[in-house]
Amino acid sequence: MRDFATSDDPAVQRELDRLAALSLPEGRFGLETIRELLARLGNPQDHLPPVFHVAGTNGKGSTCTFLRAMLEAQGLCIHTATKPHLVRYNERIRIAGELVSDGELASLLKEVLDAGSDLEPSFFEVTTAALFLAFSRHPADACVIEVGLGGRLDATNVIPEPAACGVATLGIDHEAFLLRPEEGVPEDPLTRIAFEKASIARPGAPLVTQSYPQSATDEVARVAAAHGAQLIRRERDWWAERRGGALHYRDRSGELTLPLPSLPGAHQADNAALAVAMLRHQSRVVVSPEAMAEGIRKARWPARLQLLGEGPLTALVPGRDVWLDGGHNPDAGLALGRHFADHAPLHLVIGMLANKDPGAILRPLAGKLASLSVVPAPGHEAHRPADFAPFSDLQVRSFATVPEALAALPPQGDVLIAGSLYLAGEVLRLNAELPD
Structure with missing residues (x-):
């Protein structure tokens, strides 16, 4: 765990x-x-x-x-x-x-x-x-x-x-x-x-x-x-x-x-x-x-609307902003909705614990997303792609890892990775941005 x-x-x-x-x-x-x-x-x-x-x-x-x-x-x-x-x-x-x-x-x-x-x-x-x-x-x-x-x-x-x-x-x-x-x-x-x-x-x-x-x-x-x-x-x-x-x-x-x-x-x-x-x-x-x-x-605080720097993970989507946020509840979703209000197209890569509301992040981002990719929350029982489907008109795609999800994204648009602090920690590790 x-x-x-x-x-x-x-x-x-x-x-x-x-x-x-x-x-x-x-x-x-x-x-x-x-x-x-x-x-x-x-x-x-x-x-x-x-x-x-x-x-x-x-x-x-x-x-x-x-x-x-x-x-x-x-x-x-x-x-x-x-x-x-x-x-x-x-x-x-x-x-x-x-x-x-x-x-x-x-x-x-x-x-x-x-x-x-x-x-x-x-x-x-x-x-x-x-x-x-x-x-x-x-x-x-x-x-x-x-x-x-x-x-x-x-x-x-x-x-x-x-x-x-x-x-x-x-x-x-x-x-x-x-x-x-x-x-x-x-x-x-x-x-x-x-x-x-x-x-x-x-x-x-x-x-x-x-x-x-x-x-x-x-x-x-x-x-x-x-x-x-x-x-x-x-x-x-x-x-x-x-x-x-x-x-x-x-x-x-x-x-x-x-x-x-x-x-x-x-x-x-x-x-x-x-x-x-x-x-x-x-x-x-x-x-x-x-x-x-x-x-x-x-003041700096990792995984809270953090713009990722250059690293092995962001190299998979060159020329784009990749944002990371560990928020997982409705208040966090509202904050994301406000921040990305005029930010389209936006590709969401989400991994969320099964005991969280699957619509908490998706509802405030309605109409702002160009794609929706679901990944596991490392080490924990996580929501399945079908759990997110009721909250989006987009095709929900499933990937085993964040790198696989990023590599499969369409060629334009910035990226938001969100839904769990466990996922956020894995993303920081993969991008070699360890909190110090």
Whole structure:
């Protein structure tokens, strides 16, 4: 399974094999196991530099990327934890700006796995404990930590006193986990999602949010109050808009005119603005407007509307732009639809997990596609070509690999490869563009 990856380092591979043997015991939800595991390791989560903790359906990874870039532009030393990895497991743990080394990674995983051998921890619980250990052992000015799934029951939700928490966009995804029946939780799906994500709130810490439909907004406010968090809401406490080729941000402390992100997609301005709001509404780390602007310009985030460079894969379609996006839910599809609104003809190569909505990407791209090619999602059960047929008038063609799909494309038109982060990781590997 690509969740666990492989490594050229034998010591790392031994621990990845142990990780691959783990599973989440059926019906077990809660933070008890991660708390016990961390206690055996000396509670490293209690000894971290100031933490910026980010949840959301889409945009949380990009928001973390903007936070890291802005903090580093200030000259600060930053640890970062994002997920999932695309090619190498090391991508999940970045220490002082650098991917964790193979030697340290093998040692961290062994220590955590040995400590929790009788607890039956999950892949995510082991990963979280390992990153907390790493971050507690290396001095830094701040940490940026992305929530893995949901928020309330995510293994990262044991951070005692974050500098700030942020919630990016809200949408329906991971329904089997986030919408499972449970007493005492909201019944409306989006309200339930808001409840899960906002539950990373902590007493006294700012909880900074985007704008949501009213029911979700009310639920976020309720959760923030229940946790004693300071709610900082877009369109009430901070405002941002794209205007005149710039990002205009304001809050009660003043106004900023910032550059638009280099990351493609209009939605990235919203993610950058959320990062700015998080920094401006906390008091533990100082970041200047100049560093914020530099961070927005320099931020890079692979497999999110990434224009691939020259490589073995793009050489199969010379003279064309080849875009890569790991989005797989309706919100991600809407972002793609906006970005490619005037971009025709466009050839879509898609591979999507079988538990995802096959129309999530195709519906917003209706009328924009010149061809539709379906490939597997590496290591996972994926949708068949027939699953996509109801959402397109095009002939749906099937290929065993991305190179085969690219080689068979008609001679004109740019290319979008989308539908899964697992597929995106394989594409980056094939094109020799490994995330660093």
